[in-house]
Amino acid sequence: MVGIAGDSSVTPAVAVRGLSSGYGSVAVLHEVDFTVGHEIFAVLGANGAGKTTLLATLAGLLPAFSGSIAYHGTDVTNLAASESARLGVGYVPQEAAVFPDLSVLENFTVGGMIGTRPHEERLEEVFETFPDLRDKLHLRAGNLSGGESRMVACGRALMQDPNVLLLDEPTAGLSPLYLQLFFEKIADIHRTRGMSIVLTEQNATQALAIADRVMVLSLGVGSEPMLADAVTTDLLREGYQI
């Protein structure tokens, strides 16, 4: 798997070249470069390093100042977020990741607005991944607990049948037990549904455990991507202060 990611002869799922972006005229990301293959790719970094900015730019919600983004060889640098989504990009933001007034079922339904596979089939798969949600279908998403809400957000993105899933700190605020469970789910999603996953994390230990490769962002500058097996938390702490 990792071999594919590094192999330049295969079109990568995500190819980011010299990407700079930010807010207004303030650049937060500076010339970030990486490719993601059929793998779990973790972006680590301290608070304010630019992780959320990177994922929002990848989702098409922030304009790129310069550089390029391509999914499976299709350049999406200047595409609207809705177009990227239709090309198979699923995005779970760090905050406000569900529609609070809609029920859980409806959050899944809006996720399933695009795509061609039968709705029921996709929903059934989401329940396989998150069986706990079966009983909560008709609850208001805004009334769910933090962990449940993360599951709904993930499920909603999965309903889009993405081939690239962007997860911004999927486990932030979760209890240790939930956190463990959630990382297993992510690994499971990658394994069973075969999609490429880009996730950001502050929790280096857990991220290293499931990721194939990691990149460290510091002050908007990306490190060379590294094999997760070769990285230790000590190295991250000393080398990157995270």
Place this chain on the structure above:
Amino acid sequence: MNLDWLDAFLIFGAFKVVEIMGLGLLVHLQLGLTRVANFGVVGFWGVGLYAFGVAHLKVDWPFGDPYQFLVCAAIATVAAAAAGLVVGWLISELDDDGTLVGTLGFATIVVILATTQQGLTGGALGLGGLGFPYDFGRVKTHEFTWLLITTAVVALIFVYAWRVHRTPHGRLLIAVGANEALARSLGKSATAARLRMMTVTSGAMGLLGAMHGVMVRSLEINSLDVGVTLAALAALILGGTARVFGAVVGVLLTVALFDIVIQFYLPIPDGWNTQALPVAREAVFGAAIVLMLIFRPQGLLGQMRRPALMRRLHGDW
């Protein structure tokens, strides 16, 4: 039809209730579902009123009523829908404050145009000569019939709003209203959804404006009053912006209370009706909005009940 039991003023009071109910239902779709704060309701309604009046009075139609009415009402609806599309597009990148100012500014432009384009609109003097698209007997019968027809139109608006809650389009509007960025990452154009909603609701506001023109049988610049916007907003906010019944309940507690109950059934001194009451009415409506927003922002009927609705529609999975 023997309508001796019916006071002519009561017909007008009821017409106002029905009309504001219609506007309130449309504002519900804008504000309650999509969170577009339209403070220029009277502008879209006024475009309909004036487009209808001008088309009716200034164009030499080769056919008479009811076709003339139908064609002119269609023109009014299309003109207001186009205004909704353009204003919706102009405010699509703006935040709530910008939306507020933009829609209010649009309503102001409509008033200025109606006032200055004297050749077309009669300006401050207004234009007479509008009438009912039928003729069978006494004026009161005509007015009462028009009240019934307008009620039917508002009933259709209600059914439309009620149905929107049950469609993917409505769900997308709620998603766009709650979190536009997230909605865009769903693969549907948030802008297109919002523009579609603005076009349809503004067009319907214009149709209500045309129906108003028929009822009062003239174009009067004073009718383009911010009180129209205020009444629709007060009714909706009192009843509950997020609920389709919000405008219905709210209008009974505001417009019906003032324009029917207090005006006709309370022993208030002569003169008050024309002098103090309209002022008190606006003050009370304004205060009602402020108090509701402070103490019960979700309105009397409360928040959206999507989960209950979905359980009813889909049962247990």
